[in-house]
Amino acid sequence: MPEERVANFSAGPSALPISVLEEANKGLLNFNNTGIGIAEISHRSKEFLAFLANLETLIRDQLHVPDTHSILFTQGGGYGQFSAVVLNMLARHTLLHPEAEERTLDYVVTGSWSKKAAEEARRLAAGQRGAKVNVVVDGRPYSKDAKSFDNIPADPTSYAWSTDPALIYYCDNETVDGVQFSGDAQSPTAFPVQQLIAAAQARGAPPLLPLVADHSSSFMSRPIPHLADHAIIYAGAQKNIGPAGLTILIVRQDCLPDVDAAAALGAQPVPFSLAYKTLADSKSVFNTPPVLPIYIAGLVLERAKTLGGVEYFKEMNGRKSAAVYGAIGEGEEKGVFRRKVQQGSESGMNVVFEVLGEGREAEFLKGAEERGMKGLKGHRSVGGIRASLYNAVTEEEVQKLVDYMKEFIGQGSE
Numbered sequence: 001m002p003e004e005r006v007a008n009f010s011a012g013p014s015a016l017p018i019s020v021l022e023e024a025n026k027g028l029l030n031f032n033n034t035g036i037g038i039a040e041i042s043h044r045s046k047e048f049l050a051f052l053a054n055l056e057t058l059i060r061d062q063l064h065v066p067d068t069h070s071i072l073f074t075q076g077g078g079y080g081q082f083s084a085v086v087l088n089m090l091a092r093h094t095l096l097h098p099e100a101e102e103r104t105l106d107y108v109v110t111g112s113w114s115k116k117a118a119e120e121a122r123r124l125a126a127g128q129r130g131a132k133v134n135v136v137v138d139g140r141p142y143s144k145d146a147k148s149f150d151n152i153p154a155d156p157t158s159y160a161w162s163t164d165p166a167l168i169y170y171c172d173n174e175t176v177d178g179v180q181f182s183g184d185a186q187s188p189t190a191f192p193v194q195q196l197i198a199a200a201q202a203r204g205a206p207p208l209l210p211l212v213a214d215h216s217s218s219f220m221s222r223p224i225p226h227l228a229d230h231a232i233i234y235a236g237a238q239k240n241i242g243p244a245g246l247t248i249l250i251v252r253q254d255c256l257p258d259v260d261a262a263a264a265l266g267a268q269p270v271p272f273s274l275a276y277k278t279l280a281d282s283k284s285v286f287n288t289p290p291v292l293p294i295y296i297a298g299l300v301l302e303r304a305k306t307l308g309g310v311e312y313f314k315e316m317n318g319r320k321s322a323a324v325y326g327a328i329g330e331g332e333e334k335g336v337f338r339r340k341v342q343q344g345s346e347s348g349m350n351v352v353f354e355v356l357g358e359g360r361e362a363e364f365l366k367g368a369e370e371r372g373m374k375g376l377k378g379h380r381s382v383g384g385i386r387a388s389l390y391n392a393v394t395e396e397e398v399q400k401l402v403d404y405m406k407e408f409i410g411q412g413s414e
């Protein structure tokens with residue numbers, strides 16, 4: 001291992017804790033004293049199945065996932081779930097309401113990823129009787145320039161919910177745009193779960209919300225408000241908990257529809273490997289799961305448990321993002337930086353800002369590289385700077401970034 005590791009602020013795949021990488025090195029040669037490396041061992045061996053069961057327990061305990069919800073592991077990433085949630089939830093809706101003329105998919109669009117998810121839903125809905133996408137709210141009209149994703153619309157009247165949707169979709173943290181729902185359930189920029197529950201109760205509808213959330217870039221970084229009221233929460237592992245290739249699902253058990261029974265009633269057939277019931281019935285080993293990413297995620301979450309779980313990371317990540325936003329604020333006063341996201345909607349994971357002045361952004365990035373900091377370039381679709389502060393990014397590394405930002409402000413305002 002090189003003596004000096006780079007501070008990696010990449011948006012994903014992203015940094016992993018050094019202690020975990022060292023442990024994983026050993027597991028590559030000899031997994032849990034089996035004499036076989038983790039990338040070589042059968043996924044049906046008792047040692048691997050025990051490891052997988054323990055990974056489930058680590059997630060269940062740290063996020064307080066109730067028994068009403070199954071935890072499933074699969075492949076295919078966020079994009080795979082953009083499709084799978086639509087197909088499974090339309091199948092569920094068909095079983096619940098076989099005669100329904102309309103099957104609406106409600107999408108809350110607060111950034112590039114929820115926009116892409118809504119586009120995929122529109123593609124899939126086009127092939128299904130009565131299915132259509134309803135964009136409940138789009139953040140762009142509420143932005144400073146009326147065209148960017150820079151906010152969580154906090155005015156409840158701006159959300160146009162439909163009456164009995166097959167799913168209600170949102171993305172907790174928009175990785176590209178640096179916009180995040182608040183983790184404080186009482187905040188005006190929290191996802192309005194209470195409002196949805198109250199509306200359902202007022203209609204006399206069943207209390208089980210078809211609420212689907214993409215937590216790809218915030219999973220395990222803080223507690224999930226109203227977790228038990230969600231139908232599906234999903235996340236790719238490659239931001240906070242492991243290498244790319246593993247997708248984690250938390251699914252309420254009424255959302256494991258028998259997709260063949262639904263198809264017999266007219267729903268679109270669902271590929272067997274995308275059906276949540278297949279995964280649940282097989283305890284996530286219907287086919288070969290991503291063994292190595294599962295192993296590393298297990299090591300990461302074992303470490304997280306000893307540190308204090310999501311409560312620990314909420315505090316630590318809060319300090320990290322506050323330090324970077326503080327430096328952006330100082331730079332803004334001196335005309336060197338400009339914040340992109342409106343107050344109250346800033347992501348705690350992906351902090352985005354602009355460097356003002358011709359050629360200054362390139363200078364900032366070059367200086368960061370020279371000082372051993374990488375991955376700070378903003379997403380190609382929006383530009384600017386993006387510092388991703390996932391769980392494995394240390395407070396020392398963040399301090400190094402903040403010191404550099406202050407040095408850069410000093411140069412810029414001389």
Ligand code: PLP
Nearest residue numbers: 077078079113175214216217236
């Ligand atoms: N959703 C969010 C919030 C993401 O950040 C990403 C990728 O960065 C995706 C979905 C797409 O995930 P994947 O690349 O695993 O398909």
